[in-house]
Amino acid sequence: MIQGILLAIVAGLMLGLYALPEKFTKDFEFENTWGLFFAINTFVIPNIAAFFLIDGFSEVLFSLPSTVLWGMLVSSFLWGIGVMMWGKAINHIGLSLGFSIFIGTVILVGSLLPFIESGLPAKTILVTILAGLLIVLLGIMANGKAGILREQDEANDAGGKKGMLTGIIIAVVGGLLATGFSYANAVGAKVISEAVVAQGNAQWLSSVAIMYIIYMAGGVAIALFFAQQLTVKKLWSKFKTPHFSKNLGLCTVMGILNFFASVGFAYAAFKLGEQGNTVGYAIFNTVCVVTAIVTGLITKEWVKASSKAKNFLYSGLAAMVVGVIVLAVANSL
Numbered sequence: 001m002i003q004g005i006l007l008a009i010v011a012g013l014m015l016g017l018y019a020l021p022e023k024f025t026k027d028f029e030f031e032n033t034w035g036l037f038f039a040i041n042t043f044v045i046p047n048i049a050a051f052f053l054i055d056g057f058s059e060v061l062f063s064l065p066s067t068v069l070w071g072m073l074v075s076s077f078l079w080g081i082g083v084m085m086w087g088k089a090i091n092h093i094g095l096s097l098g099f100s101i102f103i104g105t106v107i108l109v110g111s112l113l114p115f116i117e118s119g120l121p122a123k124t125i126l127v128t129i130l131a132g133l134l135i136v137l138l139g140i141m142a143n144g145k146a147g148i149l150r151e152q153d154e155a156n157d158a159g160g161k162k163g164m165l166t167g168i169i170i171a172v173v174g175g176l177l178a179t180g181f182s183y184a185n186a187v188g189a190k191v192i193s194e195a196v197v198a199q200g201n202a203q204w205l206s207s208v209a210i211m212y213i214i215y216m217a218g219g220v221a222i223a224l225f226f227a228q229q230l231t232v233k234k235l236w237s238k239f240k241t242p243h244f245s246k247n248l249g250l251c252t253v254m255g256i257l258n259f260f261a262s263v264g265f266a267y268a269a270f271k272l273g274e275q276g277n278t279v280g281y282a283i284f285n286t287v288c289v290v291t292a293i294v295t296g297l298i299t300k301e302w303v304k305a306s307s308k309a310k311n312f313l314y315s316g317l318a319a320m321v322v323g324v325i326v327l328a329v330a331n332s333l
Contacts, residue, residue, distance in 0.1 A: 004271030005328050008283040011264030015284070016291025018257035021250040027241035031233060033251065035226035041255035042219025049259065050212040056199035060209055063195045071187040075180035076214040080221030085174030089167045101168060104140045105175025107285045108133060110182035114277035121275055125333045129278060132326035136286050139319030142312045143293060149309035150302060184214050185266055186277045193270065207266035211259060272331055279331040286320050293317060
């Protein structure tokens with residue numbers, strides 16, 4: 001159990017840090033950086049990792065039952081759409097509120113979805129899991145409030161974003177669709193694990209195989225979105241910059257951190273046992289949020305924020321840490 005929790009924490013740290021290199025790209029617009037990152041992240045790295053690390057990977061894919069494969073493909077495609085909707089929500093309601101609503105929905109719904117496959121646990125375990133999730137969500141709400149106050153402090157704009165209600169709806173729907181990631185892992189974990197091990201591979205490589213399917217299917221939705229955005233905004237020419245090699249390297253680092261963070265989560269869920277998909281997913285995403293916020297503090301993103309905003313932020317962080325501890329206790333029951 002301890003190994004599984006540590007794996008989920010390390011994976012969450014990696015996911016919380018993966019976007020940091022984006023701060024150092026040059027001559028790129030948002031669409032250029034993230035479009036290039038997702039291309040590498042969802043198509044290049046999964047293929048290299050799966051076909052080079054897993055013996056008989058083609059045989060693994062062909063051995064999967066069609067019901068499992070299609071269940072993973074559809075839910076993963078929805079995950080890709082959800083990620084893109086989160087990006088659109090930010091345009092309406094800002095990064096802090098958009099991130100909080102999106103991740104809050106992902107953690108709450110995504111942590112409960114695996115029960116569809118595994119069934120409900122014993123009452124004591126279920127109540128403890130729900131308590132941990134509630135504490136985490138209270139922390140995320142506090143962080144969202146901190147972010148709103150920070151935006152007001154920096155721009156003197158008390159909620160001046162256009163389409164606030166529209167943005168909130170987009171963030172919630174995007175979060176619901178993004179939980180396809182959790183469901184796809186729950187659907188395919190057992191069957192893929194057996195198929196990978198049957199080819200003589202180490203157990204942990206089943207996590208690479210699972211993420212290969214999720215990322216490739218989700219990447220289709222993401223690629224369509226960014227191709228459209230780059231075309232409409234006439235940004236393809238931005239790739240012709242003297243800094244392209246550096247930007248490519250930074251986006252590759254982002255892709256490696258992101259993909260193997262998800263691999264780490266999948267293996268952590270396996271190690272955590274029966275409730276691994278629920279507890280592991282919650283810990284994974286919560287640690288990601290905490291890491292991203294702490295990174296923001298270190299890089300002085302909150303330097304202009306008021307003490308009131310920072311108090312909400314620190315309270316939120318504390319609540320999220322307590323929530324993770326409660327979830328860990330739930331998994332030990």
